Every structure is written in structure tokens, then in C-alpha cells.
Amino acid sequence: MATVTNRADYWEKARESGFDLSWLEQLKENIQGETTNEFSENNTGRVEGSIPRGNVPQFGAYTFRTKKDIWAHNLTKLYQEFVTRQWSSATDIPWETIEPLPDDIEAAECQLATFFAQVEFVASDVPGRFISTMSPDYHEVRLVLLAQVMDESRHLDVFRKRALANGGGLMRMIDTVSDVVGGSTDNAREFTELSSRLHITGEGNVLTLFRLGELMAYNEAEKAIYRRCAQDEARHVAIGVLHLRYMNECNPERREEIHSYLDEGESRQSSGAGGENPAARNVLTSEALAVLLGGGKDKTDEGQKILMAIRQRQTKEYFQRLKSAGFDDRITNGRVNPALLEVYNPN
Amino acid sequence: MSTPETPEENPSAGQEPESTETESQDSSPERLTWMHDTLEWGVKARPGKHGLTMRDINVGIYGDVPEESRDMSRKPRGAFPVPGVPRTDLYTLNHKVELWADNAVDLYEEAIQRRWMAHIDIPWETLGGSIGDTLEPLPEEVELATRQFCTELAQQASIETDVIGQWLHHMNYAYHEVKTFLATELFDSGRHYSAFRQRALANGGRLGLESPGHINRRLLESRAGWTETALYLYVLRGTLTLLLYRYGEAYSHNPAEKQLFRRCMQDKARHMAYGMAHLKYAIDEKGPDYALGLRRLMGGVERDLAAEMKDPVLWEALAIYIAGSVDHMAEGMAEVKNLQRRYMEEYLTRMKWIGVDKTADNLDQGLAVYLGQRESSPA
Numbered sequence: 001m002a003t004v005t006n007r008a009d010y011w012e013k014a015r016e017s018g019f020d021l022s023w024l025e026q027l028k029e030n031i032q033g034e035t036t037n038e039f040s041e042n043n044t045g046r047v048e049g050s051i052p053r054g055n056v057p058q059f060g061a062y063t064f065r066t067k068k069d070i071w072a073h074n075l076t077k078l079y080q081e082f083v084t085r086q087w088s089s090a091t092d093i094p095w096e097t098i099e100p101l102p103d104d105i106e107a108a109e110c111q112l113a114t115f116f117a118q119v120e121f122v123a124s125d126v127p128g129r130f131i132s133t134m135s136p137d138y139h140e141v142r143l144v145l146l147a148q149v150m151d152e153s154r155h156l157d158v159f160r161k162r163a164l165a166n167g168g169g170l171m172r173m174i175d176t177v178s179d180v181v182g183g184s185t186d187n188a189r190e191f192t193e194l195s196s197r198l199h200i201t202g203e204g205n206v207l208t209l210f211r212l213g214e215l216m217a218y219n220e221a222e223k224a225i226y227r228r229c230a231q232d233e234a235r236h237v238a239i240g241v242l243h244l245r246y247m248n249e250c251n252p253e254r255r256e257e258i259h260s261y262l263d264e265g266e267s268r269q270s271s272g273a274g275g276e277n278p279a280a281r282n283v284l285t286s287e288a289l290a291v292l293l294g295g296g297k298d299k300t301d302e303g304q305k306i307l308m309a310i311r312q313r314q315t316k317e318y319f320q321r322l323k324s325a326g327f328d329d330r331i332t333n334g335r336v337n338p339a340l341l342e343v344y345n346p347n
Numbered sequence: 348m349s350t351p352e353t354p355e356e357n358p359s360a361g362q363e364p365e366s367t368e369t370e371s372q373d374s375s376p377e378r379l380t381w382m383h384d385t386l387e388w389g390v391k392a393r394p395g396k397h398g399l400t401m402r403d404i405n406v407g408i409y410g411d412v413p414e415e416s417r418d419m420s421r422k423p424r425g426a427f428p429v430p431g432v433p434r435t436d437l438y439t440l441n442h443k444v445e446l447w448a449d450n451a452v453d454l455y456e457e458a459i460q461r462r463w464m465a466h467i468d469i470p471w472e473t474l475g476g477s478i479g480d481t482l483e484p485l486p487e488e489v490e491l492a493t494r495q496f497c498t499e500l501a502q503q504a505s506i507e508t509d510v511i512g513q514w515l516h517h518m519n520y521a522y523h524e525v526k527t528f529l530a531t532e533l534f535d536s537g538r539h540y541s542a543f544r545q546r547a548l549a550n551g552g553r554l555g556l557e558s559p560g561h562i563n564r565r566l567l568e569s570r571a572g573w574t575e576t577a578l579y580l581y582v583l584r585g586t587l588t589l590l591l592y593r594y595g596e597a598y599s600h601n602p603a604e605k606q607l608f609r610r611c612m613q614d615k616a617r618h619m620a621y622g623m624a625h626l627k628y629a630i631d632e633k634g635p636d637y638a639l640g641l642r643r644l645m646g647g648v649e650r651d652l653a654a655e656m657k658d659p660v661l662w663e664a665l666a667i668y669i670a671g672s673v674d675h676m677a678e679g680m681a682e683v684k685n686l687q688r689r690y691m692e693e694y695l696t697r698m699k700w701i702g703v704d705k706t707a708d709n710l711d712q713g714l715a716v717y718l719g720q721r722e723s724s725p726a
Contacts, residue, residue: 010674011488017677019666020659023556027491030553045509045567046557047501047544056560059567080466083538088459090398107382117423121523124530125436125516131533132512136505139540146508146537149515153530154459156523157401160423164390164404172384173422175432186435284381297379 026051040065040135048137063133068251070191072242075140082147082235087228089158097220098166105218108291110168112216115278115285116159118174119206122185123198123236124152130191144239151232158225165221172284180274182264192247192254193261199240200321201265205277207233208314209289215306216292241325248326259330262322266337269318279310308343315344384427400456401524415442416521424521438519444632446518446573448624451528454617458531461617463610465542473602474549484550485600492667493604495555496595497547499661500611503588504539506563510580511536514573528621535614542607559658561651571644574629578641581622582697583648587690589615591665594686598669623701630702642703646711653713656687684720691717 015021030051042048042065043058064070101109127145134142163170185202188194210233213226247254267273272280279286286307287300293310294303318340322328330336392404404410409425419434440446475484485493511533518526547554562584569576592615596608630638656662662683663676670679691714698705707718 010672014673014676019663019676019680021663021673023495023660023663024488024491027495027553027555028487030555044557044560045502045506045563047498047505047540047554049548050498050502050554051556053557053559056557057564059560059564079541080464083464083466086459086462088398088456090394090400090456090459093399095394095399104382107385110385111381114423114426118421118426121421121520121526124526128512128515128530128533130512132509139505139544142508143537143541146512146533149530150534153455153527156423157455157527160523161392161399161401161404164392164406164409165399167389167391169385169388169390169407170409170423170426172381172427173420173429173432175429176421176435178433287379287381291379297382300379 036067036071036140037137038067040067040137042135042137045136048139060135062135064130064138064191065135067138068247070134070138070141070243071250072141072239072246074242075144075239078235078238078242079140079143079147082144082151085231085235086150087154089154089161092228093158093161093224094220095161095165098222099219100167101218102296104291104297105295106166106168107171108288108297109166109218109222110163111171111288112278112285112292113159113163114171115174115275115288116206117156117163117170119176119276120152120155120159122176123203124149124156126185126188126194126198130194134191144235148236148239151236155229155232158229162222162225174275174284176275178274181267183261184274185276192243192258195240195243196258196261197265199237200244200262200325201269201318202276203233203236203240204318204321205269205279205314207237208317209279209310212310212313215310216289218292237321241321244325244327255327258327259335262327262330263335263337266318266340269314270337270339270343277314279307279314281311311343312346315340319344386425386427397456397460401452401527402456405452412443412447412524413521414444416519417441418519418521421520424523436516439517440514440522440573441519443522444629446522446525446625448525448621448628450624451621452524454621455524455528455531458528458535458614458617461613463538465538465545465607468610469542469606470602471545471549474546474604475601486672488667488673489600489671490550490552491555492664493600494547494552495660495664496591496668497543498555499558499664500588500591500595501540501543501547501554502558502563503584504536504543506566507536507580507584508533508540510566510569510576513567514576518573525621525625532618532621535618539611539614542611546604546607555664556660559655559660561655562648565648565651574626575641575644577622577625578645579648581619582626582694582701583645583652585615585619585622586693586697589619590686590690590693594665594669594682598671598682600671623697626701638703642698642705642709645698645703645705649711649714653711656714656717662687684717687717688720691715 011021043060043062044056045060046052128149131142131145183193185197188197207230210226210230214223217223217226244258247258269277272283275283279289290300290303290307291297293306294300319331322331387408390407390409392399392406395403419436419438420432421435422428511529515526515529566579566584569579592608592612596605596612599605599608666676666679666683667673669682670676695705695707707715
């Protein structure tokens with residue numbers, strides 16, 4: 001190996017040959033910190049910790065440049081889990097186990113699959129839009145969001161495959177826009193608002209349903225779909241819980257604002273407005289679920305009983321998320337939507 | 348399922364629900380009428396030797412890709428429409444010609460089949476230099492050069508993330524094959540960013556200088572259309588990125604770097620396959636006037652690229668990486684010049700293949716000089 005002295009000679013010789021090498025000195029002296037800055041000065045798309053140049057235009061113009069607006073702890077670990085648990089809808093689902101089903105059951109499966117094929121990509125487009133507005137200094141947030149986009153694409157794909165794999169077809173589209181009071185997931189321009197609505201409420205409800213997939217699956221393929229999707233969805237919900245937990249700890253002045261997002265989310269969860277909660281009352285998908293859970297179109301009474309229990313489970317898990325994030329005071333102080341309390345404790 | 352830092356570690360999946368209290372049946376007068384709401388029934392897509400792929404389910408009406416979609420909801424292609432559904436968004440890419448490539452559907456599945464994990468599939472322990480490691484660490488200047496090289500590649504990946512992120516949600520749902528493929532590219536770009544950053548920071552290292560930014564700026568500020576952006580992202584930037592990966596692999600100093608570049612090369616080749624197919628399709632469909640417009644568009648961009656290529660940082664770092672020392676840097680630079688020449692040659696070849704009349708004669712003079720560079724090369 002070269003000694004320090006003859007290395008210096010090499011460098012000098014290289015400079016004499018016309019090489020610049022000033023960047024080598026800059027690298028040796030780089031003292032860019034490893035702690036994430038509270039405010040990001042990075043508007044040039046540079047990698048966090050790299051050495052800025054003074055002459056680069058500020059073309060990044062990122063909307064989100066403040067850590068406390070988007071941050072959460074433990075995201076690196078969560079991202080690694082995203083990467084590790086990727087799966088293939090083509091080869092990891094035992095499609096060969098699907099057998100012909102009665103028409104009413106197949107129609108209900110296809111209706112539910114149509115719903116998921118439609119709404120799952122909401123959770124793809126919207127986080128995707130946010131990624132490019134966040135400073136690369138907060139790359140941990142960007143990474144989990146882009147991993148979520150990947151997951152949601154696979155969900156769109158796997159449910160479309162289910163609808164077209166067993167003698168059925170796609171069915172009626174879902175109206176996800178009508179009757180939404182307040183802000184919608186699509187229209188959110190602020191990350192905490194988006195995350196409260198998308199991760200905590202919307203995906204939380206879907207997660208409960210995926211976890212109970214055994215109840216509505218009629219073969220191993222469907223069980224595998226719900227099981228895999230539940231794993232994915234739990235990570236998406238985790239993004240929201242970790243973010244709200246951070247906000248509660250580090251940004252308590254925004255608690256009231258966050259509660260207002262939860263107010264809106266609960267209203268939609270209980271009323272079914274916007275069609276995002278497939279198990280909500282009197283929505284198209286809850287009928288399909290009742291058919292699947294009951295075992296046929298003539299057994300929807302039994303299905304509705306199970307569906308009611310599913311709503312209770314959704315509420316319990318939602319309350320658990322609130323507790324984990326530090327927003328469970330609303331459960332006891334009278335702020336939580338009364339309809340949810342009624343579902344939670346029907347007696 | 349293990350998401351230890353979440354409150355979701357008690358899923359109880361498959362349990363019977365706790366409550367069995369009854370609820371009155373839905374009272375909607377249209378109860379169960381949806382059971383007949385389908386445009387095509389009886390579809391039974393069969394898995395092939397690669398499982399049940401997205402191409403396998405493109406059967407009947409579900410495989411009909413419209414030339415234009417004015418649907419502003421997220422209606423899945425082929426789903427039963429509901430009258431009077433309000434718009435969800437104002438999608439701006441509503442024509443097949445603006446984003447389509449026939450191979451996107453297969454590339455989506457390939458991306459998933461060829462997924463890899465930087466923290467597991469790269470033998471990081473072969474980098475050397477860690478405590479108790481018997482492997483020799485790289486000479487300081489080679490290590491610094493590698494960090495600079497990887498900083499540049501991490502930034503290229505991060506910009507790719509931004510570019511796709513800002514276009515994906517503008518794409519109409521009728522073209523879900525493209526949207527899902529681009530989601531895989533987004534995921535790949537995150538992995539590349541993370542892996543190259545990890546390499547740069549290995550053994551307690553620090554990152555290098557940021558990119559000069561001329562082409563990054565072009566990529567992020569491109570607003571004329573996805574096709575125009577794709578021209579920048581794939582033909583202009585992607586051609587260089589792929590070459591850098593190739594040279595990175597050819598001159599790697601240890602199995603970790605070799606594996607890293609090899610994996611990234613596979614991914615980037617897939618991205619290029621979509622980009623090239625889309626550009627060719629768009630130009631074939633839109634005709635020579637559009638192709639001429641793209642050629643003229645590249646005039647200013649090429650001047651920016653020529654300015655960026657004069658910046659010595661990446662090239663000198665690569666020269667040291669290739670040569671394995673500053674002492675032999677001149678030999679490394681000879682190989683860098685070959686890379687630069689190949690970059691311009693491949694740029695012209697790709698432009699010609701997609702249907703743009705870009706030749707050495709109308710290439711920016713600042714770039715044309717690289718075409719004359721020819722050095723004896725072991726690569």
C-alpha cells in the first residue's frame with residue numbers, strides 16, 4: 001500500500017497532469033452530520049449528507065422541508081420490512097386451488113375484488129404524489145411511501161386477477177367521492193392530514209377486513225390473498241401510527257388539528273360516506289360481504305350478523321391505534337363519534 | 348406478521364368475531380341488484396408457466412386497452428360503470444399514446460420476480476475494513492472515489508423517484524399496466540438510492556459532492572408530457588446510468604460492489620426496456636413532426652449535458668475507481684473517455700431506434716467531441 005508521502009506525490013503528479021482532484025480534499029474533510037435536520041435547506045435533490053455545491057439552481061423547491069411535518073421514528077426498520085416481505089401475485093398465490101363457486105358467491109367475491117382493485121390504487125397515487133414534494137433529507141419517509149406505492153400496485157393487480165380467475169368478471173365500480181364531508185384522501189395537501197385519513201382510518205378499516213379474510217375466503221388462494229395483503233396493509237397503517245405518535249410527542253400544538261381529521265375520518269367510517277369502508281352499513285360492498293360471510297344470497301341475515309361483529313372489530317382496532325399514537329383521549333372525553341362508540345359497546 | 352414498532356402485532360387473523368348481535372338487513376330497495384352488474388361474465392384466466400400473470404388476465408373486454416379514456420374516476424378497466432359518479436381527479440394523461448408500451452405488462456411481473464434486498468442479497472461483509480475483518484480495506488483515495496461515484500448514483504436514483512412520483516398520479520386508470528410497472532420502477536429507484544448510499548457510508552464513510560444538477564433540473568422541470576420526460580429519463584439519463592452500472596460492475600473491487608452493480612444493471616435494463624418501447628410507440632403513432640419536435644427539444648438539453656460533462660468530479664472519481672489508485676489515474680481516465688464515447692454512441696443509437704433523426708451531424712458540438720474519443724480499453 002502507498003505511504004502517506006508517496007500518495008501525496010501521486011496526487012501532485014496527477015494534478016500536474018491536469019486532473020482537478022479538489023473534490024478529493026472536500027471528501028476527506030466532509031463533516032456533514034448524520035442527524036436529520038429539523039429544517040431542510042436541500043432544494044437541489046442532493047442525497048442527505050452529501051456536500052452541497054454553491055452553484056446548483058434550487059429546482060427542488062420541495063413543499064415539505066420541515067422534519068416535524070412528516071417525520072416518524074423507526075422508519076428505516078419499517079422500510080427494510082417492506083423490502084423483505086415483497087411477494088408475487090403471479091406465483092405466491094395458489095391459483096390452482098380455486099374451484100368453481102355458486103354464482104352468488106362468485107359474484108360477491110368479484111364485487112369485493114372490484115372494490116379492492118379500485119380503491120387500493122388510491123393509496124398508490126396519493127402517497128406517490130407526496131414523495132416528490134418531500135425534501136430528500138427525509139429519505140426515510142420517502143422510502144416507506146414509495147414502498148407503499150409498490151404494495152398497492154400489487155393489491156390492485158391481485159384483486160383484478162381474482163375477479164378474472166374463476167368464471168366471473170369485474171363488477172360494479174365504487175363511487176368513492178359522493179357524500180364526503182370535509183376533506184378527502186385524494187385532495188389532502190398536507191401530510192399529516194393525508195396520513196390520518198389514509199393510514200389510520202381508511203387503510204385501518206381495510207386491514208381489519210383483510211385480517212378476517214379467512215371468514216370470507218372460499219379456497220386457499222383467497223386465504224393467501226387476504227393474508228398477504230393484511231401483512232402489507234399493517235405496514236401502511238404503521239406509517240400513520242408512527243407519524244401520529246411522533247406528532248403527539250414532538251408537535252403537540254397540532255393535536256387539535258389532528259383530532260379534527262379524526263373527526264372526519266370517524267364520520268366516514270361510521271356512515272360509509274365515500275364508500276371507502278367496505279364493511280360500512282348500506283354500501284354495495286357490505287352486501288357482497290354479507291353474501292360471502294353468510295354463505296349465499298339467501299343467508300345474508302347470518303352474514304349481516306358477522307358483518308356487525310366485523311365493524312366492532314374495526315372500531316376496536318381503530319381505538320387501539322388511537323391509543324398507540326396517543327390520541328385515545330377522544331375515546332373517553334366524548335369527542336369520538338357516538339356511532340363508533342355504539343358499535344364498540346353495543347350494550 | 349411482524350411489524351414490531353406498530354400497534355398491529357396482534358392481528359388475530361381468522362378469529363371468529365366477538366359479537367353475534369343481529370342487525371336488521373340493509374333496507375335498500377336495490378338490494379343485491381349489483382349481482383347482475385357486469386360487462387362480461389364467465390372469464391376464467393388460467394395460470395401459465397410463470398403463474399397467473401397480468402398478461403394472462405387481459406382477456407375479453409378486460410384486455411381491451413382504449414386509445415383514449417375520459418373516465419376521471421378510478422374505475423377499473425372493464426368494470427361496470429355507474430352513472431353520475433363525480434370526478435375523482437383531472438387526469439392529464441388520458442391517451443394511450445401518451446404513456447403506453449406493450450411490454451409494460453410483462454416488465455411489471457419481471458420486476459417482481461427479480462426483486463432483491465440490498466440488506467440481504469449484497470455481501471456487505473466483503474467490503475472489508477470493518478472491525479475484525481480480515482479483508483484489506485481499499486486505499487483511501489479509491490475508497491473516497493467510490494463514495495463519490497456512489498453519491499452520484501444515489502442522487503440519480505433519488506431524482507428518478509421524484510420524476511416518477513410527480514407523473515404517476517396524472518396517468519389515467521385505463522392504463523393500469525403502465526401505472527403498476529412504474530410503481531415497480533419507483534420501488535427500484537428507492538432500492539438503488541438506499542443501496543448506493545449504504546455503500547458510500549460503509550465503514551464509517553461520508554458522502555461525496557452533489558451532482559452539478561443540470562440534467563436533474565431538466566428532469567424535474569419537464570412539463571410538456573410524460574413522453575418528453577421519458578426521453579430525458581431513459582434515453583438521456585438512463586443510458587448513462589446503465590453504462591455507469593456496467594463499468595462499476597466491470598471494475599468492482601469486491602463481491603459486494605460487483606453484486607450491487609449487477610443487480611442494479613438488471614433493474615435499469617428493465618426500466619430502459621419500458622422507456623424505449625414507449626418512446627418508439629409514441630413516435631410511431633404521432634409521426635415525423637412529433638419526432639422532429641423531440642429532436643429540437645433535445646438541442647438545449649444537449650447543451651446542458653455538455654456543460655455537465657465538463658464537470659470533473661464524477662469522471663475523476665470513476666478514473667480512480669477504475670485504475671485502483673491515483674497513481675494510475677491516467678489509465679483510468681482513458682477508460683472513462685471510452686465510457687463517454689460509448690454514452691454518446693448509445694445515445695445516438697437509441698434516438699435513431701425510437702425514430703428521432705439525431706445524428707453526429709446535428710448533435711450538440713459540445714457532445715460531438717466525445718464521439719472522437721477512442722482509447723485502448725480492457726472493458
